[in-house]
Amino acid sequence: MNSISNKKINQVTDQTLVVGMDIAKKKHYACFVDERGRVLKKSFPVPQSREGLEWLYQCIVEAMKEFGKTEVIVGIEPTGHYWLNLAYFLDEKGIPLVMTNPMHVKRSKERTSLASKRLLDAYSLDSLDNKDDTEKLARYHPFDLESLKELSRPLPDD
Helix, strand or coil, X not given: CXXXXXXXHCCCCCCEEEXXXXXXXXXEEEEEXXXXXXXXXXXXXXXXXXXXXXXXXXXXXXXXXXXXXXXXXXXXXXXXXXXXXXXXXXXXXXXXXXXXXHHHHHHHHHHCCCCCHHHHHHHHHHHHCCCCCHHHXXXXXXXXXXXXXXXXXXXXXX
């Protein structure tokens, strides 16, 4: 296994609270699990608003204390542009965000038989964060969208 895979696998330790989130337009769903994929907190709704994200942060802090975790990592399947508010918020709070390919989530859901799709999505993202599947995750790095837009604009003719 190459060193990139090792780094990805080592993101999740026994001290890590893993938060899997299903991203949506108005309401996300989050689920907390440990490093072995055991559910610590069942899927719950998180409003797509500053207040909702602040509430999620408080839930994360409380869960870290309750379960004796010192680190946290949030895993998502990026959906359109709806994940960007969450990404900027987590970056502001210093919480790492990892993203997974939608095809990995689809295959994981096919192997699981949970009733609710939203609950299933949050759980599936958490279950991808176990040691065998962590190499499928890519860490989000914040960037300046305006700088990227500036690069893509045509230069004026002289």
